[in-house]
Amino acid sequence: MILNAIVLEVHDNRLLVRNLSTNEEIMVNFRNARRFSPGDFVRITFNGQMTRSIPPQIAAISIQILRHPIVPSPPALSELRAVILQIRRGELLVREINTNRRFLIDYPRAMSFRVGQRIIVQYETIFLNEPPNPSRIIAINIIPTG
Numbered sequence: 001m002i003l004n005a006i007v008l009e010v011h012d013n014r015l016l017v018r019n020l021s022t023n024e025e026i027m028v029n030f031r032n033a034r035r036f037s038p039g040d041f042v043r044i045t046f047n048g049q050m051t052r053s054i055p056p057q058i059a060a061i062s063i064q065i066l067r068h069p070i071v072p073s074p075p076a077l078s079e080l081r082a083v084i085l086q087i088r089r090g091e092l093l094v095r096e097i098n099t100n101r102r103f104l105i106d107y108p109r110a111m112s113f114r115v116g117q118r119i120i121v122q123y124e125t126i127f128l129n130e131p132p133n134p135s136r137i138i139a140i141n142i143i144p145t146g
Contacts, residue, residue, distance in 0.1 A: 001048040003058070004066065007040040015063075016055070017042065026050070030060040041066040054108075077140055080121040084113055092142075093134065094119070102134040107142055118146040 005017035008025065015028045015036060028044060036042065044063050051057040080103065082094035092105040092113065105121055113119065122141040129135050 001046055003044040003046065005042055005044060007036050007038050007042060009038060010034060010036055015042075017044070025055040027053075027055050027057040028060050028063070029057060030063055032063075036063070036065070077122040077124060078126075080123065080137065081145075082119055082121060084115055084117045084119060087111060087113060087115060092119075094121070104134045104136045105139050105142070106136065107139040109142075113142070113144065117144055119144055 003017075003026070004020045005026070005028075006020065007015050007017050009016040010033055013029060013031050013033050015030060015033050017026055017028055018024070019026055020041075028046075042063050043066055044058070045061045046058045047061065049058065080094075081097045082103065082105075083097060084092050084094050085102070086093035087110055090106060090108055090110050092107060092110050094103050094105055095101070096103065097118070103121075103126075120143040121137060121139050122143070123137045123139050125138065127136040127138075
């Protein structure tokens, strides 16, 4: 698997990079990490496995510096304005403010919010269900508004 990134930090045998496609920070384990510098654009080859830690980690097979970085345009995000009804580990049950529809929001930091709080959920895709089951959204970002 290939990942294009910019180097943020250099440590012994690892790099902290920002994925240019997702804007996500990733720790890259690589024995020759010291040959890179913050600001380098790199192409990382790895086996596709990534930990669920924060930040996620991968083990690089190879890393090459890119002379002309490939910077993709960010994906267009949709937004949902909602009120939190219920909080579970990694998940929020919300009610959309305009339509009163209920959605389950997958979000790793769900426990940092509170019931009754108004939020804006940024996402790419909704997995639709027929009522009374709530549709599911995997949140890219959640912005508290109240």
